[in-house]
Amino acid sequence: MSEHPASGFWPLGGTSVKSAMAIILIDMQIDFCAPGGWIDQLGEDVSNTRAVIPPISQALAAARTAGIAVIHTREGHLSDLSDLHANKQWRTRVHGLGIGDMGAMGRILVRGEPGWQIIPELAPEAEELVVDKPGKSAFHQTDLEAELRNLGISRLVITGVTSDCCVQSTMRDGFERGFECVLLEDCTAAVETPNHLATLEILKAFGGRWGGVSCLAAFQTMLEHTDV
Amino acid sequence: MSDRGIRTLRQIHAEPYSFPFDGHWSSADTALLLLGFQQGPISALAAMPAFTTALDLLSVALDCGLFVAASRRVALPAGDDVARRRYAMGDVVPAEGPGDWTFPPQLILPDTALVVDHPGDNAFYRTPLETKLKARGIRNLLIAGLPTEGLVHATQRTANDMGFECLAVADACQGTSETRHAAQLRITTFGNGLFGTVASAAAVKAALTKI
Numbered sequence: 519m520s521e522h523p524a525s526g527f528w529p530l531g532g533t534s535v536k537s538a539m540a541i542i543l544i545d546m547q548i549d550f551c552a553p554g555g556w557i558d559q560l561g562e563d564v565s566n567t568r569a570v571i572p573p574i575s576q577a578l579a580a581a582r583t584a585g586i587a588v589i590h591t592r593e594g595h596l597s598d599l600s601d602l603h604a605n606k607q608w609r610t611r612v613h614g615l616g617i618g619d620m621g622a623m624g625r626i627l628v629r630g631e632p633g634w635q636i637i638p639e640l641a642p643e644a645e646e647l648v649v650d651k652p653g654k655s656a657f658h659q660t661d662l663e664a665e666l667r668n669l670g671i672s673r674l675v676i677t678g679v680t681s682d683c684c685v686q687s688t689m690r691d692g693f694e695r696g697f698e699c700v701l702l703e704d705c706t707a708a709v710e711t712p713n714h715l716a717t718l719e720i721l722k723a724f725g726g727r728w729g730g731v732s733c734l735a736a737f738q739t740m741l742e743h744t745d746v
Numbered sequence: 747m748s749d750r751g752i753r754t755l756r757q758i759h760a761e762p763y764s765f766p767f768d769g770h771w772s773s774a775d776t777a778l779l780l781l782g783f784q785q786g787p788i789s790a791l792a793a794m795p796a797f798t799t800a801l802d803l804l805s806v807a808l809d810c811g812l813f814v815a816a817s818r819r820v821a822l823p824a825g826d827d828v829a830r831r832r833y834a835m836g837d838v839v840p841a842e843g844p845g846d847w848t849f850p851p852q853l854i855l856p857d858t859a860l861v862v863d864h865p866g867d868n869a870f871y872r873t874p875l876e877t878k879l880k881a882r883g884i885r886n887l888l889i890a891g892l893p894t895e896g897l898v899h900a901t902q903r904t905a906n907d908m909g910f911e912c913l914a915v916a917d918a919c920q921g922t923s924e925t926r927h928a929a930q931l932r933i934t935t936f937g938n939g940l941f942g943t944v945a946s947a948a949a950v951k952a953a954l955t956k957i
Contacts, residue, residue: 530827603909605767609938612763653907654940682933683940687903694866694900696826713936716929720895723926725835727896729828 527740528673529730530698534744540587540671543574544656544678544685546640547592548623549633551679556626556633557709560613566707566714567679571639573734574677574705578640584741587669588646590636591656593684594629601652601659655687663695673698675737676729677705682713689721689728699729702737751811758913758953760945762935766886766911773811777884778804780816781869781891781898783853786838786846787819793892796920799947800890801852803918808856810954813882815860817869817897820847829865839865867900876908886911888950890918895930902934902941912942915950 528534549556551567558564581588595602599618610616610626617627624631629650642648651660666674674697676689685706692699701721708714722731752774757764765771780800788797807814821839822829833839840847842863855861862873870876879887887910891898898919902912914934921927934941 530831605909605911605942608767609763609940612938654903655907658904658907682936686933687907690867690900690903691871693828694868694871696828698828710936713929713933716926716933720926720930723895723922724837727832727835727837 527700527730527732527736528698529700529726534740535746536584536586536741536744537746538671539673539675540589540666540669541577541581541675541677542589542591542656542688543578543640544591544676544688545593545680546571546574546590546637546678547633548635548637549627552637554623554633556615556621556623559615559621562709564709566709566711570677570679570705570707571637573702575639577675577677577702577705577734577737580738580741581675582643584744586741587671588643589649589662589665590640590642590646591649591651591678591684591688592629592634592636593651593654594627594634595652597625597628597630599628653687654684655691656684657688657691657695666697672696674700676701679706680708680714681706682708682717686717686721693728700737701729701731702734703731704733753810755810756953758943758945759949760913760943762939763943765913765943765945767939771886775883776886776888777813777815777879777882778807779869779887779889779891779901780804780814780853781889781901782817782819782893782896783849783891784818784840784846785848785850786840787892788850789846790838791892791920791922793920796890796892796918797850800915800918803888803890803915803947803950804853806951806954807888812888812954813858813860813879813884814855815862815875815879816849816853816855817873817875817891817901818847818849818861818863819897820863820865822865825865867896868904869897869901870904870908879910884910886913888913888915890915892920894919894921894927896922899930899934899941906941913950914942914944915947916944918947
């Protein structure tokens with residue numbers, strides 16, 4: 519008997535039900551991955567984070583076609599910076615332009631500013647959940663866990679930037695909370711390639727202790743062969 | 747030294763910056779976290795060198811008046827599906843009781859120490875650790891434990907989101923491989939310390955023993 523094409527994607531196996539799934543796009547914001555955004559203004563290379571926009575667009579299209587829940591996250595702080603820890607601001611100011619400072623596209627990582635917006639290629643649709651987070655993990659100081667439980671979602675497909683930072687924090691926290699996570703490795707990137715590769719090696723070790731590591735094509739196949 | 751025994755401390759020479767970031771720390775606002783130094787994990791990871799280094803650090807920290815918190819992984823009687831899958835992968839979480847779950851006899855904690863049990867990697871998740879640390883006015887954390895890419899990093903990431911200023915003591919931590927240990931600590935220091943800093947036990951001791 520040949521294996522069903524949808525099996526194997528989810529680490530726990532079993533029946534795939536679309537209503538129990540969500541895809542999350544982490545921090546695909548202008549400040550992190552667009553020309554003129556914060557990382558670009560620092561003189562860092564955004565080619566890695568931009569390279570995953572097309573595959574994430576495809577994953578997003580597949581998720582929308584299949585009708586599974588779509589969640590976007592934005593890292594950002596209140597305009598009075600009351601939710602910004604002093605050490606986080608200090609570390610970023612060492613680079614010359616820190617969180618809360620005025621840059622070419624408004625104040626860096628401050629809610630509502632032009633640079634803080636999600637890139638137009640991946641703009642959320644009206645019914646999609648957008649989670650604003652002050653930390654690295656999408657679960658820290660947000661309603662994400664409650665929203666997922668309210669929607670009956672137990673399975674989370676993770677994409678976005680950056681793999682070594684917010685993506686890894688969100689996957690680890692999802693695991694702790696009992697969500698079955700799968701990272702799409704061709705839909706995530708880091709600013710520095712060695713950190714990206716090391717992150718993937720750690721996440722894949724022992725068969726994936728924090729969840730599975732898969733790819734866009736397997737995600738599309740899983741959705742195409744999931745009927746309900 | 748004040749009449750309350752609070753000592754102002756020198757910055758620790760750490761990567762990528764000297765700890766703590768603002769230079770202000772004392773024995774009253776700093777805690778040492780010892781994560782997962784249980785008999786089972788020490789044996790499984792052959793982690794006696796890191797454990798011995800952590801014991802040495804504990805002695806210095808207690809002499810200096812630092813608060814100490816220690817964590818143990820413990821298997822929940824009815825773990826969820828994710829925990830069961832992890833168990834099936836060989837990540838054996840010790841059950842409460844004599845043997846693998848216990849701290850080795852060399853690890854002697856003072857009565858004032860906090861001990862928390864957690865089933866996953868993160869010593870903050872569903873434990874009183876954050877509340878107890880903040881109630882004491884703790885701002886700075888020195889972190890040792892096993893494995894580096896498991897309990898240590900998961901706990902440090904969350905501590906960082908909570909606003910604690912963190913330092914991982916490199917040689918008082920051990921990973922499931924030397925490569926993963928080094929890679930996880932490199933990620934810790936990336937971006938001028940996205941998750942805090944890293945230093946050797948010797949550098950920490952130097953700061954704790956000089957006034």
